Amino acid sequence: MTSKNNSLQILYFLFRPHRKLLGIYFVSLLVFSLLDVLRVFLIYPLINYGLNINQNSTLIDRIYQSVSFGNLHPFLVYAIVLSIISIIIAGVEVSVSYLGSKTFATVRDTTDRSVFNKLKNRPYEYFASHKQGDILYIGQQAVEQTGLAVFNVVGFLQNILFCLFYLSFIFILSFKISTLMLILGAIYVFFMKNIIFSRIYKHSLVLNRFARAKSVIYNEFISGIKTIFITDSIDFWAGNYNKAVYNIRRSYVFAMILQRLPGAANNLLIFQIIALGAAGLYYITDGHFLPYIGIFGTLLLALYRTIPALNACQSQFGTIVQQLPAIEAVYNFLQENNSESIYLNNVPKKEFRFQNSIIFKNAFFRYNDTQKYTIKNLSFTIKKSTKTAIVGNSGAGKTTIANLLALLYQPTSGEIIIDETNLNEFKHSDYLKRLGYLGQETFIYHDSIKENIRFGLDCNDDEIIEAAKLADAHEFIMSTSEGYETIIGDQGIKLSGGQRQRIAIARIILRKPEILLLDEATSSLDNIAEQRVMESIDRISKDMTVITIAHRLSTVKNADVIYVLREGEIVESGKHDELLELKGEYYNLYNKAPIFSSSSPDLSTKVIC
Numbered sequence: 154m155t156s157k158n159n160s161l162q163i164l165y166f167l168f169r170p171h172r173k174l175l176g177i178y179f180v181s182l183l184v185f186s187l188l189d190v191l192r193v194f195l196i197y198p199l200i201n202y203g204l205n206i207n208q209n210s211t212l213i214d215r216i217y218q219s220v221s222f223g224n225l226h227p228f229l230v231y232a233i234v235l236s237i238i239s240i241i242i243a244g245v246e247v248s249v250s251y252l253g254s255k256t257f258a259t260v261r262d263t264t265d266r267s268v269f270n271k272l273k274n275r276p277y278e279y280f281a282s283h284k285q286g287d288i289l290y291i292g293q294q295a296v297e298q299t300g301l302a303v304f305n306v307v308g309f310l311q312n313i314l315f316c317l318f319y320l321s322f323i324f325i326l327s328f329k330i331s332t333l334m335l336i337l338g339a340i341y342v343f344f345m346k347n348i349i350f351s352r353i354y355k356h357s358l359v360l361n362r363f364a365r366a367k368s369v370i371y372n373e374f375i376s377g378i379k380t381i382f383i384t385d386s387i388d389f390w391a392g393n394y395n396k397a398v399y400n401i402r403r404s405y406v407f408a409m410i411l412q413r414l415p416g417a418a419n420n421l422l423i424f425q426i427i428a429l430g431a432a433g434l435y436y437i438t439d440g441h442f443l444p445y446i447g448i449f450g451t452l453l454l455a456l457y458r459t460i461p462a463l464n465a466c467q468s469q470f471g472t473i474v475q476q477l478p479a480i481e482a483v484y485n486f487l488q489e490n491n492s493e494s495i496y497l498n499n500v501p502k503k504e505f506r507f508q509n510s511i512i513f514k515n516a517f518f519r520y521n522d523t524q525k526y527t528i529k530n531l532s533f534t535i536k537k538s539t540k541t542a543i544v545g546n547s548g549a550g551k552t553t554i555a556n557l558l559a560l561l562y563q564p565t566s567g568e569i570i571i572d573e574t575n576l577n578e579f580k581h582s583d584y585l586k587r588l589g590y591l592g593q594e595t596f597i598y599h600d601s602i603k604e605n606i607r608f609g610l611d612c613n614d615d616e617i618i619e620a621a622k623l624a625d626a627h628e629f630i631m632s633t634s635e636g637y638e639t640i641i642g643d644q645g646i647k648l649s650g651g652q653r654q655r656i657a658i659a660r661i662i663l664r665k666p667e668i669l670l671l672d673e674a675t676s677s678l679d680n681i682a683e684q685r686v687m688e689s690i691d692r693i694s695k696d697m698t699v700i701t702i703a704h705r706l707s708t709v710k711n712a713d714v715i716y717v718l719r720e721g722e723i724v725e726s727g728k729h730d731e732l733l734e735l736k737g738e739y740y741n742l743y744n745k746a747p748i749f750s751s752s753s754p755d756l757s758t759k760v761i762c
């Protein structure tokens with residue numbers, strides 16, 4: 154089981170932000186429990202006056218006998234008081250339920266927000282290096298479980314209070330019975346803690362691991378569905394999923410059995426006490442037990458009220474133990490330090506200015522410490538308002554350069570300098586606003602075409618339509634059922650690759666960037682779609698600094714400078730014709746080009762030549 158200190162630390166961490174609300178909730182529980190005990194206390198004089206028993210052996214006897222009601226019969230008065238207190242308790246119970254739900258909803262809300270806040274501040278690297286299913290698990294199931302656990306902790310405290318009040322009441326009624334109960338209770342708690350709850354925790358850890366594995370497989374199945382269909386490997390994924398579900402079922406059954414055991418043991422214990430107590434009373438009083446029936450009846454009622462509270466207590470404790478792995482997962486996630494993203498937050502915040510050039514200066518980069526360098530001692534310059542291309546074989550490191558320019562990663566050593574200022578010294582959000590990025594895939598989410606172009610930017614509809622026209626997207630948008638209001642994405646209409654890219658270009662136009670980064674932006678399109686997208690790009694990028702990363706050399710032929718990359722190093726640079734004349738790497742790439750893209754219009758021209 155997790156260490157006691159660790160569990161308390163985690164609970165304190167969850168409760169701390171809600172001290173006030175939890176305090177109010179706890180006080181309302183206290184009032185409710187006290188009133189409930191009082192209600193049972195009123196049964197005692199009722200039985201004694203009803204059966205005309207004149208006991209004087211307990212403190213309670215002395216209390217109720219000292220109260221006088223004038224001409225009114227005490228039996229009637231206690232009946233009326235019982236009725237009034239029951240009405241008050243009903244009111245308090247409703248308030249307690251309201252406060253309980255509010256506490257649960259508030260804690261879950263805060264945990265939800267904290268997890269998302271933490272997630273949104275993670276560097277890109279975090280998302281690239283963690284399984285999607287694991288990230289989903291933290292933000293969904295684990296957060297839900299954490300909210301429920303807090304609810305259970307408060308419920309558990311309420312039931313403990315309830316039991317304590319009733320035990321005190323039983324103590325006042327009969328010292329011997331309460332002492333016997335305490336001894337039995339202590340043995341019982343020791344047994345539960347060491348045998349049952351540690352096992353529940355172990356099984357819950359396993360259950361948690363399988364739940365994550367299931368979530369990962371489910372997620373991978375959805376995101377890889379196209380490949381899975383085409384490779385006819387659905388059965389393989391179904392097999393993996395069934396295995397994960399089976400493992401969950403097995404652990405769940407064990408955990409549930411263990412969780413039910415304390416309740417069954419409670420009932421056994423309490424009803425044995427009642428039965429043995431009745432038999433004991435018979436023998437001690439030699440069969441004359443009637444004068445003690447008031448005490449015995451009230452004790453039974455008190456015990457009967459205590460049983461459900463005790464059962465709930467144990468079931469809640471069992472559930473909390475079961476939920477601990479999920480709470481720990483959320484806690485650890487929230488406690489993880491953001492050292493990787495420090496560069497995003499702890500840097501001087503200069504306004505972004507770009508007058509002359511972007512310079513890579515002795516830049517090295519590797520994706521992780523165990524890997525060799527993807528980028529090696531890279532030094533090159535991108536001049537403002539020019540068109541720069543980066544080409545090279547597959548795996549040469551082209552996309553890595555785009556990733557560094559898009560701030561998805563940081564150079565392991567060396568610098569990216571813009572007009573003598575390290576890129577990191579600029580406000581990153583400021584820089585990213587000036588950078589337009591068009592990749593191979595465009596992210597379209599489930600909303601209207603208009604909102605997909607706007608993508609959260611503060612702009613009006615006319616600007617969106619203007620941008621769509623410039624991006625050559627207006628025509629196809631108007632041909633959809635509801636024009637700009639047509640829902641696209643997950644459950645909306647599907648767009649072709651070229652249409653998606655034109656939506657992305659409209660998005661870029663709205664943001665009026667200074668630098669345009671194209672990473673294989675047309676490589677998944679056919680000839681005609683590519684030509685239309687390239688025309689749109691040419692139209693919008695006249696005054697921009699354009700950096701093109703491409704396989705298809707046709708798309709970079711007109712660049713002012715082409716850098717040729719091999720295994721993370723620049724091996725050639727110059728204009729298209731100059732590079733061809735060198736008859737080196739670029740020449741070879743150019744001659745090999747049909748392998749990369751048999752559909753390139755420019756390459757077919759070359760073949761005719």
Ligand SMILES: Nc1ncnc2c1ncn2[C@@H]1O[C@H](COP(=O)(O)OP(=O)(O)OP(=O)(O)O)[C@@H](O)[C@H]1O
Pocket residue numbers: 281520521527545546547548549550551552553554704
């Ligand atoms: N997220 C990543 N984690 C670890 N290694 C990576 C990651 N992304 C790329 N790499 C590795 O870095 C190297 C360069 O990859 P990169 O994508 O930059 O090449 P590229 O020139 O763009 O290739 P392509 O033209 O095939 O897209 C490759 O060896 C690749 O395996």
